[in-house]
Amino acid sequence: MVNLLEALTRECAPFQCFAPEGQNRITRTDIAPETWHPWSDFTYANITAIFREQLATEYYGEGEPRPLEKDTSIHNEDAGREPLQAYWSCVSDVILDGGTYLNLVPGDTRISSKWCPELHDDPERFYEWQNAVAQTVSYSAEHRVR
Known part of the structure; x- marks a missing residue:
């Protein structure tokens, strides 16, 4: 039996992608952060302890890791999402008006x-x-959301 934690932490299937270097998109907001503080409690040990019951449940997905079709298709923020939504996120297979995917986990990541x-x-x-x-x-x- 493979549990959810084992499935989430196994090695991903290889695939080719290209993420161009360059500047980030200009943000249209009055928010202007000046500083930040590391979140010392945001650790692998703490997160896995908080979700230990869920992570210990049996994983019923595919036996062999493979990228999903959406994982092999790289988009910039102007393609495939609403303009104000994150361009790297967990999206639904439900297509909204205008051909954009429903963003299930709004947020952002950067290379x-x-x-x-x-x-x-x-x-x-x-x-x-x-x-x-x-x-x-x-x-x-x-x-x-936070």
Whole structure:
């Protein structure tokens, strides 16, 4: 029996993707974060302890890891999503008006070539740090989530 934690942490099936380098999209918001504090309690040990019962349940999915079709199709934020929604998220297979997917987990992720926490301390790249954090906060505010 494979449990959910084992399924979630197994090695992914390989596939080719390309994420272009460059600047992040400009955020249209009045939110202008100035600093941040690491969340010391956001650790693998704490998260798996909180969800231990759910993660211990039996996994009924596919036996062999393979990417989903949506995982092999890379889009930028102007393609396949509403303009104010995150461009990397968990989406439903339900198609909405206009051909966009329903965003189930609003949020954001960045590849390291576009954003990393250390940008905060680089005066020449502080705006990139601030812009990406403002986007994430804007998504959370728009969807009324944390």
